Amino acid sequence: MKDLKLSTEQKAAYDRDGYLVVKSFLSAEEVGMLYNIATDDDVLKDKAFDFNDQTGKRTKLTLWFTPGDDAYGLLTRSEAMVNAVQDLLGEGQVCHFHSKLMQKEPKVGGAWEWHQDYGYWYKNGFLFPDALISVMLALTEATKQNGCLQVLKGSHKIGRLEHSFAGEQQGADMDFVNVALERFELVHCELEPGDLLFFHPNTLHMSEANLSDKPRWSMISAYNLAYNVPFREKNTSCITPVQTVTNDAVAKSGAKGLSADRDFLSKENEITLNVK
Ligand SMILES: O=C(O)CCC(=O)C(=O)O
Numbered sequence: 001m002k003d004l005k006l007s008t009e010q011k012a013a014y015d016r017d018g019y020l021v022v023k024s025f026l027s028a029e030e031v032g033m034l035y036n037i038a039t040d041d042d043v044l045k046d047k048a049f050d051f052n053d054q055t056g057k058r059t060k061l062t063l064w065f066t067p068g069d070d071a072y073g074l075l076t077r078s079e080a081m082v083n084a085v086q087d088l089l090g091e092g093q094v095c096h097f098h099s100k101l102m103q104k105e106p107k108v109g110g111a112w113e114w115h116q117d118y119g120y121w122y123k124n125g126f127l128f129p130d131a132l133i134s135v136m137l138a139l140t141e142a143t144k145q146n147g148c149l150q151v152l153k154g155s156h157k158i159g160r161l162e163h164s165f166a167g168e169q170q171g172a173d174m175d176f177v178n179v180a181l182e183r184f185e186l187v188h189c190e191l192e193p194g195d196l197l198f199f200h201p202n203t204l205h206m207s208e209a210n211l212s213d214k215p216r217w218s219m220i221s222a223y224n225l226a227y228n229v230p231f232r233e234k235n236t237s238c239i240t241p242v243q244t245v246t247n248d249a250v251a252k253s254g255a256k257g258l259s260a261d262r263d264f265l266s267k268e269n270e271i272t273l274n275v276k
């Protein structure tokens, strides 16, 4: 794992563009181990649920809140990751809101409509979007062919847009999205395994269905600063400061998978499916 010391230029790029790519954060061995856990682990499979797009295509995802001492928990608690998040979010105690393993399978992996993550998190009752961030870690390569993430560069400056249901997802108001598509540059965030993509909760993003014959797996972790106390979300991980571990913890974890007694999200408890 690379010790991420973000430069002033990288921080400025995040503030200006609403996203930042960091190449080769994990070594090939580390990302190989994480991908093997993701594909072989029965707990991760059992706790996965389908999230359907508008056309009925599905993305499997497994979401948990509190980071443990398994390889994924250690990764999200690593000093490198937490310090990078701290650099981008500024002052406050860094907390892990949740991580989700996105399993976009060949031919069936669904699309994600244009949205802002704050379209969801507003419904959880978070007041301060600037205190939240998403970090995508590529476990496989993500390309145009297998449905990599697309962002509108600089669109986080718009502020929160209205969101409504698009399948089971939250989609941003398309009148605004269509204008934003004319005014902001569209960037395909192609990633290699082990790369990171940080993005602001108001950055408009989407991804196409995976019609290729290659899987597109990734983990998306969301972090929050402790002062940003949500009024609907009942899980306390988002206001519990991360207990950091050293950067070699993942490599030393012995490929430990998630335990079944973690606080996994079930679909019935997903707030955005229940709040209008
Ligand atoms: O994995 C993707 O393509 C996008 C997922 C996403 O934007 C989300 O879960 O909020």
Ligand SMILES: [Fe+2]
Residues within 6 Å of the ligand: 115, 116, 117, 205
């Ligand atoms: Fe998103």
